[in-house]
Amino acid sequence: MDELNPPKWVIRLLDVFCKEEHLEMLKGDLYELYADRFQKKGKMYAKLFVWFDAFDLLRPFLLKRNSITHNNTLAMFKNF
Structure with missing residues (x-):
């Protein structure tokens, strides 16, 4: 049953971003x-396409934002 789970690095990728x-x-x-x-194509096929699935799920509005960079950009814009 553990084989039906994606590799752990993919889950960590989502956790980070x-x-x-x-x-x-x-x-x-x-x-x-x-x-x-x-289940449909086998283990190798699933592992190959998990890369594409992970990056396909990363949409811009779902990503964490670095608040320091965001605040710095806003301050620079106001100064301009």
Whole structure:
């Protein structure tokens, strides 16, 4: 049953880059896509396409933002 789970590095990728409130939904989608491909095409096919699935799920509005950079840009714009 553990084989139906995507590799752990993919889950860590989502943990690092995605906002906390969207993580559960994204992880669920990734688990479903991986399990579906695993059952239909096999382990190698599922592992190959987990890369594409992970990056496809990373939408700009779901990403964490660096508040320091955002505040600095706003300050620079006001100064200009």
